[in-house]
Amino acid sequence: MRRRLQTEKLDQRREEILDASERIFARKGYHAAGIADIADELGLGHGTFYRYFKNKHDIALQVFDRVMMRFTAIGLEEDPTASNSIEEYRAQTIRILHRWLALAEERPHLLRFFHEQTVAVDMDRLAHVIEAYTLQTARFLQNGIDKAFLRADLDVRNTAEVLVALIFEGTRRALGMPDAEARRRWVAAGVNLMFDGIRPR
Amino acid sequence: MRRRLQTEKLDQRREEILDASERIFARKGYHAAGIADIADELGLGHGTFYRYFKNKHDIALQVFDRVMMRFTAIGLEEDPTASNSIEEYRAQTIRILHRWLALAEERPHLLRFFHEQTVAVDMDRLAHVIEAYTLQTARFLQNGIDKAFLRADLDVRNTAEVLVALIFEGTRRALGMPDAEARRRWVAAGVNLMFDGIRPR
Amino acid sequence: MRRRLQTEKLDQRREEILDASERIFARKGYHAAGIADIADELGLGHGTFYRYFKNKHDIALQVFDRVMMRFTAIGLEEDPTASNSIEEYRAQTIRILHRWLALAEERPHLLRFFHEQTVAVDMDRLAHVIEAYTLQTARFLQNGIDKAFLRADLDVRNTAEVLVALIFEGTRRALGMPDAEARRRWVAAGVNLMFDGIRPR
Amino acid sequence: MRRRLQTEKLDQRREEILDASERIFARKGYHAAGIADIADELGLGHGTFYRYFKNKHDIALQVFDRVMMRFTAIGLEEDPTASNSIEEYRAQTIRILHRWLALAEERPHLLRFFHEQTVAVDMDRLAHVIEAYTLQTARFLQNGIDKAFLRADLDVRNTAEVLVALIFEGTRRALGMPDAEARRRWVAAGVNLMFDGIRPR
DNA sequence: AATGAATGAGACTTCATTCAT
DNA sequence: CATGAATGAAGTCTCATTCAT
Numbered sequence: 014m015r016r017r018l019q020t021e022k023l024d025q026r027r028e029e030i031l032d033a034s035e036r037i038f039a040r041k042g043y044h045a046a047g048i049a050d051i052a053d054e055l056g057l058g059h060g061t062f063y064r065y066f067k068n069k070h071d072i073a074l075q076v077f078d079r080v081m082m083r084f085t086a087i088g089l090e091e092d093p094t095a096s097n098s099i100e101e102y103r104a105q106t107i108r109i110l111h112r113w114l115a116l117a118e119e120r121p122h123l124l125r126f127f128h129e130q131t132v133a134v135d136m137d138r139l140a141h142v143i144e145a146y147t148l149q150t151a152r153f154l155q156n157g158i159d160k161a162f163l164r165a166d167l168d169v170r171n172t173a174e175v176l177v178a179l180i181f182e183g184t185r186r187a188l189g190m191p192d193a194e195a196r197r198r199w200v201a202a203g204v205n206l207m208f209d210g211i212r213p214r
Numbered sequence: 215m216r217r218r219l220q221t222e223k224l225d226q227r228r229e230e231i232l233d234a235s236e237r238i239f240a241r242k243g244y245h246a247a248g249i250a251d252i253a254d255e256l257g258l259g260h261g262t263f264y265r266y267f268k269n270k271h272d273i274a275l276q277v278f279d280r281v282m283m284r285f286t287a288i289g290l291e292e293d294p295t296a297s298n299s300i301e302e303y304r305a306q307t308i309r310i311l312h313r314w315l316a317l318a319e320e321r322p323h324l325l326r327f328f329h330e331q332t333v334a335v336d337m338d339r340l341a342h343v344i345e346a347y348t349l350q351t352a353r354f355l356q357n358g359i360d361k362a363f364l365r366a367d368l369d370v371r372n373t374a375e376v377l378v379a380l381i382f383e384g385t386r387r388a389l390g391m392p393d394a395e396a397r398r399r400w401v402a403a404g405v406n407l408m409f410d411g412i413r414p415r
Numbered sequence: 416m417r418r419r420l421q422t423e424k425l426d427q428r429r430e431e432i433l434d435a436s437e438r439i440f441a442r443k444g445y446h447a448a449g450i451a452d453i454a455d456e457l458g459l460g461h462g463t464f465y466r467y468f469k470n471k472h473d474i475a476l477q478v479f480d481r482v483m484m485r486f487t488a489i490g491l492e493e494d495p496t497a498s499n500s501i502e503e504y505r506a507q508t509i510r511i512l513h514r515w516l517a518l519a520e521e522r523p524h525l526l527r528f529f530h531e532q533t534v535a536v537d538m539d540r541l542a543h544v545i546e547a548y549t550l551q552t553a554r555f556l557q558n559g560i561d562k563a564f565l566r567a568d569l570d571v572r573n574t575a576e577v578l579v580a581l582i583f584e585g586t587r588r589a590l591g592m593p594d595a596e597a598r599r600r601w602v603a604a605g606v607n608l609m610f611d612g613i614r615p616r
Numbered sequence: 617m618r619r620r621l622q623t624e625k626l627d628q629r630r631e632e633i634l635d636a637s638e639r640i641f642a643r644k645g646y647h648a649a650g651i652a653d654i655a656d657e658l659g660l661g662h663g664t665f666y667r668y669f670k671n672k673h674d675i676a677l678q679v680f681d682r683v684m685m686r687f688t689a690i691g692l693e694e695d696p697t698a699s700n701s702i703e704e705y706r707a708q709t710i711r712i713l714h715r716w717l718a719l720a721e722e723r724p725h726l727l728r729f730f731h732e733q734t735v736a737v738d739m740d741r742l743a744h745v746i747e748a749y750t751l752q753t754a755r756f757l758q759n760g761i762d763k764a765f766l767r768a769d770l771d772v773r774n775t776a777e778v779l780v781a782l783i784f785e786g787t788r789r790a791l792g793m794p795d796a797e798a799r800r801r802w803v804a805a806g807v808n809l810m811f812d813g814i815r816p817r
Numbered sequence: 818a819a820t821g822a823a824t825g826a827g828a829c830t831t832c833a834t835t836c837a838t
Numbered sequence: 839c840a841t842g843a844a845t846g847a848a849g850t851c852t853c854a855t856t857c858a859t
Contacts, residue, residue: 044245048833058841060835069833099413140390154412164414171403172412174387175380182383186375189341202372210411211355211373212300213365224822248849259824264851425843446647449828460845465830501815542792556814566816573805574814576789577782584785588777591743604774612813613757613775614702615767651854661820663856672854 039122081142087112093152099162147177240323288313294353300363348378441524489514495554501564549579642725684745690715696755702765
């Protein structure tokens with residue numbers, strides 16, 4: 014029991030360091046961020062790091078993973094078979110995107126990781142996250158085809174990839190936008206394109 | 215004439231260094247790349263750089279600009295008012311995308327710059343390129359609306375942004391693909407989404 | 416208390432580095448002296464410097480200031496109004512000069528700073544020290560005139576400057592002399608000149 | 617004869633480079649001055665130097681020697697035995713000092729060499745010049761003693777050294793002064809001190 | 818004889834990591 | 839466990855000097 018408390022305390026400190034690193038990495042980028050910066054952010058000695066993380070790259074990796082997990086959770090917690098009509102799927106899509114936006118608005122620095130930290134961490138790591146997201150998106154599309162509310166001739170795999178690309182790059186842009194209203198219009202334009210394309214009906 | 219030859223030779227050396235730097239930066243990223251790496255690539259002394267470029271950042275900037283220019287040229291050399299029907303526009307779009315792919319296939323490392331060098335060079339520089347591309351895309355869309363072969367209710371500005379996001383992120387993915395055939399399928403899926411969306415007609 | 420001890424230790428190390436730098440700068444001059452030389456002198460890693468001093472120029476400045484302070488202290492700690500007769504002033508002058516000599520003999524490298532480090536550090540810094548010394552000397556002269564043991568027609572300001580020039584340049588020469596006896600004769604010749612000139616009485 | 621012309625032309629170029637180097641060294645100091653600066657000053661390629669001078673240090677040495685020679689000439693061209701009275705010697709002294717000032721005023725950069733280039737060139741070289749000057753000054757003093765217009769108990773050698781120190785350091789100061797009038801007053805104060813000291817008669 | 822492109826030794830500086838306290 | 843002083847590898851940049859043209 015004593016041991017358990019000890020461990021919890023350690024885990025808490027570990028978490029604090031991860032939080033601080035997340036902020037610092039987002040603010041300055043991997044290379045410009047120094048271990049000292051993170052230490053200062055917490056008022057710790059920088060030697061203390063090395064009790065919790067092997068080295069700078071190790072911290073970066075874990076920060077990256079944690080950020081990724083937050084975003085992937087949003088997509089993965091939706092049931093790909095829940096929608097039974099195009100309207101439901103459209104609503105579900107918008108719901109997911111708005112959750113992304115909400116997370117990004119709440120923690121504006123998070124999204125920098127998708128794109129700027131790619132060099133620092135394993136390229137493979139990001140590829141893995143993207144693959145998971147693509148598969149999930151494909152499940153949504155397949156569900157629509159099965160239930161005949163999406164075009165039967167859809168190239169599921171590639172279209173899923175296109176959509177994921179759109180989501181990732183889109184959210185990056187979203188952060189540069191001045192206000193929530195602009196972001197919502199952007200999402201609307203994206204969803205319209207996704208569902209109806211640019212050709213007149 | 216003597217002077218002219220001299221200058222040409224210098225320009226050639228300058229070009230060689232830019233070429234080598236492009237390769238090295240693409241291979242290792244800005245931070246990991248050392249001046250020495252670039253020097254070795256050419257079999258030159260590293261001091262030679264500083265006869266042609268002020269410092270490391272200066273080289274990075276110029277490499278970045280050169281790469282950008284190649285890609286932007288592709289989009290900007292097409293006439294946004296050339297298409298008079300949806301079929302023509304579709305063909306034009308596919309033509310542009312295939313030119314991007316061709317360039318990317320020919321020089322596989324180029325596209326890394328769009329996304330990984332953003333920290334190294336001015337963020338503004340990339341923003342500027344993207345803005346130019348977005349405006350050009352908007353012209354294409356407006357042309358289609360004017361000639362009634364695109365949906366009249368299109369949010370031109372935001373849709374243009376969405377499409378540019380799609381192109382930039384899409385081409386990045388394209389590089390990770392195994393073969394040209396896969397890339398072509400990806401482009402097809404993208405173009406289909408762009409023109410017709412996922413809803414059945 | 417713990418903190419206090421820590422700080423003292425740091426200050427001590429800072430002082431050691433200043434001492435070593437003083438020796439090295441005096442031995443080789445600012446430009447020829449490398450950070451590595453100073454590090455070696457102390458058996459430290461050269462990185463250790465940068466924990467105590469911003470950069471090479473910063474060290475030079477502080478060494479220079481410290482050396483200056485030692486010499487200026489000698490002149491400034493005497494009371495310019497203490498002497499009431501020419502004999503007393505002569506004695507006071509000799510006392511000051513012998514203190515300079517003693518300091519120079521004790522630390523033979525110190526005086527090089529007055530003349531050889533001028534380029535490295537701010538020219539203004541030396542000018543400031545000299546001005547302070549000149550003013551102090553002028554006070555001595557004025558005291559003598561007021562008490563009528565010095566010539567009434569003395570150009571106080573300019574004569575003070577001449578004397579300071581003599582002291583500074585003179586002490587530099589003193590260092591090149593073989594023995595203490597030679598130095599004392601030099602000082603005697605200087606003081607004789609100062610008080611009585613070369614014209615017979 | 618052809619050979620002679622050739623040689624003259626070379627000597628002329630050599631002289632030009634020495635002139636330019638003198639200006640540049642005086643302006644920036646030995647270390648900060650680059651071979652390129654001197655080359656630019658003349659509109660020459662910097663490789664051309666190495667046809668005339670072995671290396672940077674070699675140029676510095678020769679520039680230094682040339683500058684020294686100009687100043688020493690002033691003192692050495694006067695006859696130490698010419699004066700037969702204290703008034704004549706005083707006039708002679710003032711004449712020499714005013715020639716120094718005139719040279720310094722005409723070429724304001726020259727005097728920097730006495731003091732700031734000491735590190736760059738051999739310390740011995742300057743010592744040699746100073747020794748020559750001291751000997752000459754001693755001859756003047758001895759002449760005065762022999763002819764009984766100077767104090768018989770003068771320590772000739774040391775007083776000569778003191779006077780030379782005064783001249784060298786004094787002229788340095790003179791350069792920092794705002795106008796010719798200020799310089800003249802300084803010289804007057806110096807000469808008064810030299811002849812009569814500060815004690816009232 | 819003149820040039821200036823190329824060179825590389827050498828100097829400075831940073832910062833991730835270690836380890837004695 | 840925490841600390842932060844010490845370290846030195848690694849990287850950038852300068853500039854005197856050489857040498858092919």
